[in-house]
Amino acid sequence: MSQIGFSAEKYIEEQSKYILERIDNGDGKRLYLEFGGKLVQDKHAMRVLPGFDENAKIKLLQKMKDQVEIIICIYSGDITTNKTRQDFGITYDLEVLRLIDVFRKYDLEINSVVVTRYEDDSPAVDKFINKLENRGIRTYRHRFTKGYPTDVDTIVSDEGYGANPYIEVSKPLAVVTGPGGGSGKLATCLSQLYHEFKMGKKVRYAKFETFPIWNIPLKHPVNIAYEASTADLKDVNMIDSFHLEAYGIQAVNYNRDLEVFPVVKRIIEKITGEESEYKSPTDMGVNRAGFSIVDDEVVREAACQEIIRRYIIAQCDYKKGKIDNDTLERIKLLMDELSLSSEDRKVVIPAREYAEQKKACDDRYVNVVVMAMEMEDGTIITGRSSRRMVAAAAAILNSVKYLSGMADEIHLISPNILRSIQELKTEVLMSDKSSLNCEEILTALTISAATNPSAEAALGKLSCLRGCKAHCTAILSDKDETTLKALGIDVTSDPEYITNNLYYG
Structure with missing residues (x-):
């Protein structure tokens, strides 16, 4: 029988409580929650955390459905390159359609779809937008933010976030998700913050990212498995230096969040006119997965198997021309770091x-x-x-x-x-x-x-x-x-x- 290393029941209880606390602490302010990873059918989490319910996150939202509406982001470049979701073998644009159907099944309100970093003369992207609009799905085009990431004055202006159309939101929790990494979720959240504050509405931002798990060791196989799963994005796990400096506590985050945190902090402060409530990228997160691991050895072994699995799949993807050699070598280095080989599967x-x-x-x-x-x-x-x-x-x-x-x-x-x-x-x-x-x-x-x-x-x-x-x-x-x-x-x-x-x- 399969061994259990993670308590799904504890996770749902702990996670829902923590998200509700984050909303309640906002004194009635709307919360834009950037949802990283897979909101539904998170098979990666299910594989590395045996016992994890692949639909746990959407079940959390279903419990709060009267307070939630969902915005789905997709990067225009992922449409033109036909980027594929590994678990289902379907392209990201089709994944957006599938997600809408799944969210509706759970009786969750779909606010809209945002095509991020939109560029003119993109026939495939325009065709996708027309398909959504013809089916009654509100669709927005957000272009690359002028001035990003260094010129905060331009970013937080009518030339920057102000150039994006405002997405009408009515409920206290706006979940911003996407078919995969790099979908433009953060930019969409910050754009909304800009528009809302300009209208005199005070709102907040937080981030839900299951991996890396911040309160387990940096080199824990579960966190290394996350690096393997995002090798094409070149994600690297690191100690959150901002968190360590502010609290004297080690927390794990990844390079993109650490690199962008000073910018995001300055942008939020520029938008709100107040000092940011967050002292670290870990502060921004609401992830409680690490508290629900009940057997560390079981999840370590499962994570090692996932890294091997990712490497074998990457070898085939390289053969098919789907990924470059750098991506394959990145996963191979992770295999070597844990002394794993394909034959260990x-x-x-x-x-x-x-x-x-x-x-x-x-x-x-x-x-x-x-x-x-x-x-x-x-x-x-x-x-x-x-x-x-x-x-x-x-x-x-x-x-x-x-x-x-x-x-x-x-x-x-x-x-x-x-x-x-x-x-x-x-x-x-x-x-x-x-x-x-x-x-x-x-x-x-x-x-x-x-x-x-x-x-x-x-x-x-x-x-x-x-x-x-x-x-x-x-x-x-x-x-x-x-x-x-x-x-x-x-x-x-x-x-x-x-x-x-x-x-x-």
Whole structure:
């Protein structure tokens, strides 16, 4: 059974109490809360803090829904470059649409979407804005702030934040979030502070950033895992020197917050005309995650596994041209810092060894691909590619057989059904790939369940694969990767293509 290292119940209680205190201490002032990280389905936090509820943060807001409205920020450059959210494999612009749907599901009010650092002549960005506005979503364009970051007088003027349109807000808590780092959340918050104070309304700013966790050691694996997750942003964890000087207490923050704090402090003071209530970037935060760790050894091990996972994924992303070598090397340095290797991920060696074993025993298996999957009880199940199906599909079928207590030789899907689907693919749909992918195999399994009791029993075990780790000896197709993620399987791959063809869908 998976070990628990984090108390979700304690976290929700502690965190909601602290946010409400921050609102109440404002004497009725509106609070702009910059929400970093993932507000919903925070799978990174769930992986490094076993026991963490991936939707804990939105559940917090749901408890305060009468006081909350949400502003979603997206950096225009992330739209034009098709930046992708790793956990779901979808681009940031699509992630904004998905977030709106999720927030509505939790009965939270969506105020608007802000496209930050907007530039003229951006057809992809304008198309995205039109799509939102045509669906009734208020959308704002915020351009790069003139004078930022050094010329505070220009920043806090009609030429700076004043050039941005004001976002109409009515509730006491305005949550400003985005699909990922660098979305422009801080600039949006400060722009709103400028407009509100200019209108004679006193408001406040605070920051909710789960990682790095400020009250655990700088080199704790959980904090290092955060660096691995933001390697493309070049985030580096540091001791908050401002906090240490002000209070004599060590706190962990990261380079971007530390670098920008003196500027943010001066901007807030310029806007408000008062001395800032914050003496450090840690003061600005409302994160209480560190107080809910109940087993440090469990979270350390989970965080080490996340760093390995990030490195293996980065190797594939580099092979695909999605990231540069500097990003890959940054994660490799973090691996070396903790003396970790790819083989420390339990499913890597079994997959590679089985592939080598098949290749050594028969020339027919020279291009064989293998996937290994770890079950909840620690058992490793493998599946290999064949003329009938891809390795990932074979691993899924073998896993549900194991979970159902069935012998390996039992056919869950009739060979005749598999053959018919292959003929449809190649002869009717004109596909050059005859092996069935994961989605096709799952569809065939579902159909077979209507007449085959074994298939019906196996189908019922698919949900048990959620949370399982898997590793494949070749890069997965986009479609297979999407299906595995939908099943909740945490999958990685060796950075090798199964074919020399340049197009690999």
